[in-house]
Amino acid sequence: MTHLQRTQAPQFTALERLAPIPYNIHTLSNGVPVYAIRAGEQQVLKIDFIFDSGEYWQKQPLAASATLNLLAEGSSSFTAEQCAEALDYLGSYVYYNTTKHSSIVSVYCLEKYFEQSIQIIHDMLTKPLFLQEKIDTYTAKKRQHYIIESEKVEVIAQKKFANALFGSQHPYGQSAEPDDFLSISGQVVREYHNTNLQPQQCKILISGSYKPEHGTILENYFGTNNWGNSAEQRTCNQFAIQQHSEQKQYFERPNAVQTALRIGKPTINMYHNDYAALQVLNTILGGYFGSRLMSNIREDKGYTYGIGSGIIPYKETAYFVIASQVNKNVRTQAAEEVYKEIARLRRESVPAEELETVRNYMLATMARNFDGCFSLSDSCKFLLEHDLTNEYYQNYWNTIRTISAKKLQEIANQYFIEETLFEVCVG
Numbered sequence: 001m002t003h004l005q006r007t008q009a010p011q012f013t014a015l016e017r018l019a020p021i022p023y024n025i026h027t028l029s030n031g032v033p034v035y036a037i038r039a040g041e042q043q044v045l046k047i048d049f050i051f052d053s054g055e056y057w058q059k060q061p062l063a064a065s066a067t068l069n070l071l072a073e074g075s076s077s078f079t080a081e082q083c084a085e086a087l088d089y090l091g092s093y094v095y096y097n098t099t100k101h102s103s104i105v106s107v108y109c110l111e112k113y114f115e116q117s118i119q120i121i122h123d124m125l126t127k128p129l130f131l132q133e134k135i136d137t138y139t140a141k142k143r144q145h146y147i148i149e150s151e152k153v154e155v156i157a158q159k160k161f162a163n164a165l166f167g168s169q170h171p172y173g174q175s176a177e178p179d180d181f182l183s184i185s186g187q188v189v190r191e192y193h194n195t196n197l198q199p200q201q202c203k204i205l206i207s208g209s210y211k212p213e214h215g216t217i218l219e220n221y222f223g224t225n226n227w228g229n230s231a232e233q234r235t236c237n238q239f240a241i242q243q244h245s246e247q248k249q250y251f252e253r254p255n256a257v258q259t260a261l262r263i264g265k266p267t268i269n270m271y272h273n274d275y276a277a278l279q280v281l282n283t284i285l286g287g288y289f290g291s292r293l294m295s296n297i298r299e300d301k302g303y304t305y306g307i308g309s310g311i312i313p314y315k316e317t318a319y320f321v322i323a324s325q326v327n328k329n330v331r332t333q334a335a336e337e338v339y340k341e342i343a344r345l346r347r348e349s350v351p352a353e354e355l356e357t358v359r360n361y362m363l364a365t366m367a368r369n370f371d372g373c374f375s376l377s378d379s380c381k382f383l384l385e386h387d388l389t390n391e392y393y394q395n396y397w398n399t400i401r402t403i404s405a406k407k408l409q410e411i412a413n414q415y416f417i418e419e420t421l422f423e424v425c426v427g
Helices: 063-072 080-090 111-126 132-149 153-166 178-183 186-196 212-222 275-287 292-300 328-347 352-368 373-385 390-402 405-415
Strands: 023-027 033-038 044-052 093-098 102-110 202-208 248-251 258-267 307-313 318-327 422-426
Touching: 033 212, 033 373, 044 111, 044 373, 063 080, 063 093, 063 102, 063 111, 063 132, 063 186, 080 111, 102 111, 111 212, 132 178, 132 186, 153 248, 153 258, 153 318, 153 422, 202 212, 202 373, 258 328, 275 292, 275 307, 275 318, 275 328, 275 352, 275 390, 275 405, 292 307, 292 318, 292 328, 318 328, 328 405, 328 422, 352 390, 352 405, 373 390
Parallel strands: 033 202, 248 422
Antiparallel strands: 023 033, 044 102, 044 202, 093 102, 258 318, 258 422, 307 318
16 A cells, blocks of 8 residues: 655756747638647637737727627627527637737637637627617616726726826826717727728637637638728827826825825836846735735735735836725825835845745746646737747746846846836825
């Protein structure tokens, strides 16, 4: 009989390298690239239709998200109810996501119902009706939900913070108002669809139990030049960043129990050589539960239930942000402690044990992001959205493995300067 060893932990072995995402590329007859990842043992597939569009290309607020979400509200062959019922019967699920630079329709389906699911998605994407009745119902619901959410201090703080960094006229800093929902019309969404959800802006990513016949089906439905509408020419919008003149702003909400705090600044994005190193530094500061901000402001001072920091990358820039909600009576003290932790990163070298902990945490997180067909798909989607290659992840991985405390201190002194930070408090 074999006795289990329960007194010694298994031997720890660090991964030396990250295997590249194993995708193949082929192109449909109309030039739409298809990226295929065959992985996993389950007979399921995920298909992402990634359009180079998003909020950056909309002519008025909410046009991008409204157009994408209204695709399911009726097409030339299916009513909204028929579409929902058919997808439910097939066991398929559709998810819509609008970002600053992308509009994405993601489809999860069983392999045996792939063609039936694609037939419905094709009709939704290429022949939507955009009936005014459906638009009115959609905007009314969204507007009411938006009004309720807009009363929350964390929502107000995020809006004010983005506005302070980029200006109210820039897509990165612009926020919608309740009345913007009322201006969404059939003409608005049709124009956005005809100019931004067309073959020349599309990439298709398919993952799971992929087979060559799935590529043939995609060719049959999405390989033609005409997707049901003649694509209108679009012009590249040019926006100037206009930062707020006041770097520290406080907006009082008399009935609020807590104060929402945002501290940060515009910073480098994923195209910069220092980006991965800055992400390591950010993780030390506030990027995981054992971070310095959590240890100080939550565990030691008890000012908040949670605080964290992150770097939000866009195609043209990025921003660094520290976010938390604290008791109104201690907002000043909480902000002071944040600045102390930032200054400590600039002044002191990160201890070897702490750096090793963060290094292992980040490497394990990356490894999880490459585990399984859908995780691989999400990681690949990031590359496609931002025109990157597998080399991006390998360089990121190598930076985490090899970065030194000295280099991190140099990065802190270059990018974490207190005088360059913006602070927004609402509460």
